[in-house]
Amino acid sequence: MQKLNRRGALAVMALAAAAAVVPQAFAHTGLKSVSPANGATVKALPGFVKITFSQPIGSVSSVQLMDSKGKNHVVTARLDPQNAARVLAKTTKPAAGTYVGTWSIVADDGHKKTGKFRFTVSK
Numbered sequence: 001m002q003k004l005n006r007r008g009a010l011a012v013m014a015l016a017a018a019a020a021v022v023p024q025a026f027a028h029t030g031l032k033s034v035s036p037a038n039g040a041t042v043k044a045l046p047g048f049v050k051i052t053f054s055q056p057i058g059s060v061s062s063v064q065l066m067d068s069k070g071k072n073h074v075v076t077a078r079l080d081p082q083n084a085a086r087v088l089a090k091t092t093k094p095a096a097g098t099y100v101g102t103w104s105i106v107a108d109d110g111h112k113k114t115g116k117f118r119f120t121v122s123k
């Protein structure tokens with residue numbers, strides 16, 4: 001009985017030591033930049049909207065890009081195969097107007113993050 005308890009105590013200590021290390025390794029992911037930038041005016045809707053985070057993320061939940069009529073212009077949204085901290089949202093053909101984008105991802109630590117941005121296509 002005593003032996004078991006000692007082993008249990010050691011296991012608890014090992015877990016506590018591991019937990020103390022985790023917060024640094026899995027700091028919260030933050031948004032680094034959006035392209036086109038929030039508030040920007042561009043000449044044409046780009047082929048891709050790029051959403052970049054401070055560190056690699058787990059997965060993309062959704063990205064939408066709404067025009068003033070409420071139509072979504074994102075065709076597909078996925079992680080950049082060359083940069084796991086970046087989401088590439090493929091968009092439809094350019095048209096003038098203001099677009100409101102929303103994104104939703106799951107960070108590497110399992111936390112959900114969402115955000116919003118807006119830009120104008122002048123053309």
Ligand SMILES: [Cu+2]
Pocket residue numbers: 027028029107109111
């Ligand atoms: Cu987090």
